[in-house]
Amino acid sequence: MMAILAALSLASALADGCFVFKWNKAIDINEPTQKAIIFHDAGREDLLLQVKYEGPLEDFGWLIPTPNLPDVREGTMGPFYELSKLTQRHFGSGEGWGRGRGLDTLSNGGSAEDVKVIQIKTVGAYEVSILSPKDAGSLQRWLKAHAYSFPEGKSEIVEEYIRLGWYFIAAKIELNKGLGFKKVPATSPKEAPGAATARTTLQSKLSSGELHPLLISFDTPKAVFPLKISAVGGKPSEVSLYVIAAEPLLSRFIYGQSVERLGQKYNQWEAEKSARQESRQKSHQNMSALGLQMFLDSFYSKDPRDPIRQRLRDYTREELLALASEGERTVQKDELSEIYYAPPGELLQCLRVNDKELPACRKSFSRLKNGDWYLTKLVHTFASADMRDLEFEPAFPALARTLSQPVGQIPAQILGQLGPKAQVYLTQACSSTNSVERLNAVIGIETSRTPGFGDTLAVLLKDPTPAIRLHTLRALDANTVSRVVDTIIALLRDPNREIRQEACGLLDNESVDRTPFYLALTRDPDPNVRMSSIGIATWINRYAPSDKVFQETLRLLKDPNEDVRTGALHALLQMRARISSQEVPRVEILPFLSSRDPEVRGMAYALLRDGPQVPGNPWAALPSSETLGLLKNPVTMARLMGLKNLQSTGDAEAVELILPLLTDTNKLVRNRAFFVLREITGGDVSENDPAKWQAWWKANKSSFRPKQTVDQNKE
Numbered sequence: 001m002m003a004i005l006a007a008l009s010l011a012s013a014l015a016d017g018c019f020v021f022k023w024n025k026a027i028d029i030n031e032p033t034q035k036a037i038i039f040h041d042a043g044r045e046d047l048l049l050q051v052k053y054e055g056p057l058e059d060f061g062w063l064i065p066t067p068n069l070p071d072v073r074e075g076t077m078g079p080f081y082e083l084s085k086l087t088q089r090h091f092g093s094g095e096g097w098g099r100g101r102g103l104d105t106l107s108n109g110g111s112a113e114d115v116k117v118i119q120i121k122t123v124g125a126y127e128v129s130i131l132s133p134k135d136a137g138s139l140q141r142w143l144k145a146h147a148y149s150f151p152e153g154k155s156e157i158v159e160e161y162i163r164l165g166w167y168f169i170a171a172k173i174e175l176n177k178g179l180g181f182k183k184v185p186a187t188s189p190k191e192a193p194g195a196a197t198a199r200t201t202l203q204s205k206l207s208s209g210e211l212h213p214l215l216i217s218f219d220t221p222k223a224v225f226p227l228k229i230s231a232v233g234g235k236p237s238e239v240s241l242y243v244i245a246a247e248p249l250l251s252r253f254i255y256g257q258s259v260e261r262l263g264q265k266y267n268q269w270e271a272e273k274s275a276r277q278e279s280r281q282k283s284h285q286n287m288s289a290l291g292l293q294m295f296l297d298s299f300y301s302k303d304p305r306d307p308i309r310q311r312l313r314d315y316t317r318e319e320l321l322a323l324a325s326e327g328e329r330t331v332q333k334d335e336l337s338e339i340y341y342a343p344p345g346e347l348l349q350c351l352r353v354n355d356k357e358l359p360a361c362r363k364s365f366s367r368l369k370n371g372d373w374y375l376t377k378l379v380h381t382f383a384s385a386d387m388r389d390l391e392f393e394p395a396f397p398a399l400a401r402t403l404s405q406p407v408g409q410i411p412a413q414i415l416g417q418l419g420p421k422a423q424v425y426l427t428q429a430c431s432s433t434n435s436v437e438r439l440n441a442v443i444g445i446e447t448s449r450t451p452g453f454g455d456t457l458a459v460l461l462k463d464p465t466p467a468i469r470l471h472t473l474r475a476l477d478a479n480t481v482s483r484v485v486d487t488i489i490a491l492l493r494d495p496n497r498e499i500r501q502e503a504c505g506l507l508d509n510e511s512v513d514r515t516p517f518y519l520a521l522t523r524d525p526d527p528n529v530r531m532s533s534i535g536i537a538t539w540i541n542r543y544a545p546s547d548k549v550f551q552e553t554l555r556l557l558k559d560p561n562e563d564v565r566t567g568a569l570h571a572l573l574q575m576r577a578r579i580s581s582q583e584v585p586r587v588e589i590l591p592f593l594s595s596r597d598p599e600v601r602g603m604a605y606a607l608l609r610d611g612p613q614v615p616g617n618p619w620a621a622l623p624s625s626e627t628l629g630l631l632k633n634p635v636t637m638a639r640l641m642g643l644k645n646l647q648s649t650g651d652a653e654a655v656e657l658i659l660p661l662l663t664d665t666n667k668l669v670r671n672r673a674f675f676v677l678r679e680i681t682g683g684d685v686s687e688n689d690p691a692k693w694q695a696w697w698k699a700n701k702s703s704f705r706p707k708q709t710v711d712q713n714k715e
Contacts, residue, residue, distance in 0.1 A: 028084035029077075030209050032240035032379070034230075037079050039244045039365040040223035040392070046365050047225075048075045050213035053206050057173045057199065060206070061148040062126075064169040065161045065226045068219040072169060074124040075215035078360035083242045086357065087377045091345045114138035118167070124212045125202060127174040132167055135159065143170065154232040161229070171214065173202065215364060223249055223392040231387040238381040244361065248350045248374040248395035248418060253388060255398055257380075258347050262407045266340050270406075273338075288324035289317060295640070299647065299672045314671050323668070327596040327635035336467045336498045339443065340406070344413045348395060349377040352419060374418075400425040403444075404437040412444025423450060430456045435465045442468055446475035454480040461487045466496045473502040481506050492521075492532040504532050508539045515541060519552050530559065531567035538571040550575060550583070557588050565592075569603045576607060586626070593629030593638070601630070601638055621645050624653040631657055636666045643672055650680045650706045655697060662690035680706060 029035075030052075037048040053060050114134035121128055129146070133139035136155035139162070143150050148170060150158075161168070205211040223243060230237055243249050293315075300312050315323075353375045355361075355368055362368050376395070399411035399422075412429070415422040429441035430453075442460055445453050457480060460472040469491065481488065491503040510518075518540075521533035534556055537549045553575070556568035569592060572584065584607060592604035609621040622645050630642030643661060646654040658680075661673035677683065677693060681704065685696050 023085050023088060025081075025084070028088070028240060029080060031238070032209065033237045035080060035209065035240040036213075036225065037083065037242045037244070037361070037364075038223050038225065038392075039361070039368060040220075040249070041246060041367055043219060043221055044367070045218055045220050045223055046367070047216040047218075048079055048213050048364060049216060050075075050077070050080065050209060050211070051206075052209035057203060057206070060173050061143075062169075062171040063143070063148070063229060064171065064214075064216065065166045065229055066169065066216065066218045067164070067166055067224060067226075069118070069167055070130060070169060070216045070218040072121075072123055072128050072130065073215045073217075075213040075364055076360075077210055077212060079358075079364050080213070082358060082360040083375065083377070086353070087242075087349060087351075087375070090351055091349050091377070115142040117142075122174050123171075123214060125173055126171045126214065128214070129170040130167060131170060133158075133162055135162055139168065146170070148172065151232050151234070157229055157232055161226075166226075167218075169214075169216065173206075225251075225390040225392075227382065227387050228389045230382070231384045234384050236381055236383050237387075238379070240379045241377070243376040243378070243392060244353075244358075244365075244368070244373050245376075245392075246373060247421075248348075249376055249392035250348060250350075250395040250398055251378065251390045251392055252398065253386075253390060254378055254380050255348065255395075259402055259405070259407065262342055262347060262410060263405065265342060266407050269340050285321050285324060289320040292320045292323055292637075295644075296668060296672070299644065299675060312671075312675070315668060319668070323636055326637065327598055336470045336496065339409060339467075342407070342410055344410055344417075347407075347410050348399070348414055350395060350414065350418065351375055396422050396425055400429065403429045403440050404432070404434050406436065408437060408440035409443040412440045413447045414444075416444040416448025416450060420452075423448075423452070427453065427456050430460060435463075435468065438463065439465065439468050439471065442471045442475055446471050449477070451477050451480070454483055458484045458487065461491065466494075466499060469494065470496070470499050470502055473499065473506060476506060481509065485510075492529045493526050494528075500528055500532055504535055507536050510536065510540050512540055512544070515546060515549065519548060522552050522556060527559070527561035527564050530556065530561070531564045534564075534567055534571050538574050542574070545575065554585065554588060566597070566600055566603075569600065569607070572607055573603050590626060590629055593627075593642075594633055596633070596635050596638075598635075598637065601633075601641070605630075605641070621648060624649045624651055624657060627657065631661070636669060639664065639666075639669050640672065643669065643676060647676045647679070652701065652704050652706075655680060655701075655704070659690070659694060659697060662693060 033052050035050050039046040039048075049064065051062060115138050116132040116134075118130040118132060119128075120130075131139065131142065133142065136159040139158055140150045140155065202211065223245060225241060227239065296315065297313065351374070352372055354372055355370055358368065358373075396415065396418075399415050402408055402411045403425075412426060415426050423445075426441045426444050429437050430445075432438050432441070438460065442457070445457070453475070457472050457475055460468055461484060463469055463472065473488070473491070476484070476488075485507070488503050488506055491499055492507075494500050494503070515537055518533045518537040522530050522537070524530055524533070534549075534553055537546075538553065541549050549571075553568050553571045556564055557572075559565050559568065569589075572589075576584070586608060589604050589607050592600050593608075595601050595604070605621065608626065624646055627642040627645050630638045630645070633639055633642070639661065643658065646658055655677065658673050658677055661669055662677075664670050664673065674693075678685070681697075681700070683693075683696055683700070685693050
């Protein structure tokens with residue numbers, strides 16, 4: 001019987017560096033019930049066919065139909081080992097994919113009429129007969145007469161082959177020749193010397209799928225794998241197949257099933273979109289809650305293992321989540337980047353190979369000439385009802401037809417990796433009136449990272465579909481960017497934030513000579529352009545400080561648009577390693593501490609803490625007087641941030657600023673304010689009575705010495 005294989009998943013690519021390849025021999029060699037290598041070129045097919053059978057040797061029989069008169073020779077396992085290793089290096093072993101079960105064989109039967117026996121010969125361990133029967137009945141009688149059996153009620157399958165003029169190869173283990181088997185007189189109760197060992201060796205190889213294959217050659221305009229005859233056994237079968245040809249080939253049946261399977265996965269992915277968003281949100285919340293927990297506990301001890309942190313813990317998870325969400329701005333979600341992904345190998349495993357990579361195959365297939373070939377690997381488990389003869393057709397048109405489907409980015413990725421002939425289909429798809437097809441095509445260009453699509457991408461940068469504009473930007477290579485820079489600059493006005501960010505990333509590679517151009521754009525009426533251009537101007541001058549860029553950034557700190565002000569603050573943060581602290585006017589930065597936005601407060605705080613530090617306390621972030629913007633901020637985390645800063649400074653001014661926090665509306669602030677006061681002053685005053693603390697401070701203010709300073713002097 002014969003076997004074909006289906007698309008495997010692209011599990012892992014060949015890695016750089018210290019990648020160690022481990023060949024999974026069993027999954028390709030020992031597990032499939034049938035495996036074959038097809039080499040098709042110039043209208044002729046060489047089929048290296050191997051079978052796995054675990055029953056008694058005497059019961060083994062094999063019937064193989066071919067469309068034209070075959071030539072049968074002994075093959076070797078070398079090509080199977082070679083191609084298994086080669087494809088596993090590129091695509092992974094495919095562990096976890098569905099595997100099949102035993103081969104349908106013909107076992108013992110009897111006599112013949114109207115069957116033309118073209119040849120009977122020994123091929124290695126097999127006795128091979130090449131037959132041309134008149135009808136199914138005559139073939140069944142011949143099989144029975146020659147110790148084969150054929151399942152009842154399955155003659156219509158054989159009849160169809162005969163009607164088409166096919167030939168049959170009948171093969172069984174040659175027990176009288178080959179591996180040392182000899183006929184023994186009936187009076188002898190034992191096998192000839194060495195026969196038992198030979199039988200065991202043969203049985204082991206056949207049951208493990210490593211007995212030498214048959215090499216069958218025949219004329220056929222298309223590569224074909226006659227699988228339908230395997231349905232006579234009524235059992236499922238896993239088949240594994242490698243196809244080598246001058247162009248990528250695929251089975252429409254297997255490819256169609258793979259597309260359908262991926263479509264089902266895509267539908268499930270779509271249905272789970274809300275669940276994924278909720279999961280990401282929960283993950284973000286959990287990370288925020290963990291960070292807040294560490295921050296809140298740090299007031300009491302810097303050591304996470306200190307029991308005091310556990311004892312004074314005064315919050316619930318819900319309170320942490322509420323704290324994290326307070327003051328957060330609503331921003332546009334990055335939805336354009338969310339695309340369905342599946343390993344391309346789940347659809348089709350195909351790669352370009354050179355004959356020098358296939359020395360074992362060259363020995364078996366004499367017509368495998370010098371040059372490049374395409375190798376396709378398929379593995380599929382067939383139910384009996386699905387078994388059919390598989391004809392192979394060019395893969396490129398089939399892949400191109402799938403580009404308009406929701407899963408079309410997967411065939412697009414495959415086309416992008418298979419060279420110029422395949423990439424023509426991507427170029428054509430980019431001009432489609434179907435936006436899904438255009439999007440999938442440009443994703444294929446993006447993932448292949450292949451140059452030569454400049455003109456196509458230049459058009460797609462102006463596509464009305466936002467996702468296409470985004471992925472076109474990502475598909476641009478360095479050479480193409482210089483040709484379409486004006487179009488990319490125009491995308492700084494795009495209403496979609498993801499697109500503007502991607503455009504900025506490409507323009508960051510502009511030369512320093514372009515600085516005046518981008519500084520001029522900082523006065524554009526569009527706030528998105530102003531924000532983007534100051535970021536680009538800052539980045540292209542990252543290796544040499546620019547006073548003009550610095551002064552323009554300071555001006556934008558007072559821009560009427562909040563996003564522009566935030567962008568200017570970010571630009572200053574990028575420059576901070578190259579400008580002295582005196583150049584950053586603190587008076588311009590301090591107002592940002594009053595922002596409700598945690599990102600803005602964080603950047604302002606980072607800029608200010610790089611300034612002059614408090615004498616005697618090198619770890620202080622800001623002088624106590626500069627924390628007012630934080631302490632009066634309506635956002636709880638901002639006030640806690642200010643309190644944490646005062647815990648570091650620990651001076652008299654810090655005490656003055658902490659006292660109002662004893663009556664804060666949030667218990668987390670109040671509790672830590674009481675603790676910090678005791679820590680700074682050493683005072684033993686009730687934490688539940690702010691008035692007593694006010695009285696204590698009034699009485700002790702003139703003689704106050706920070707406890708931290710006293711402790712340092714003792715040391």
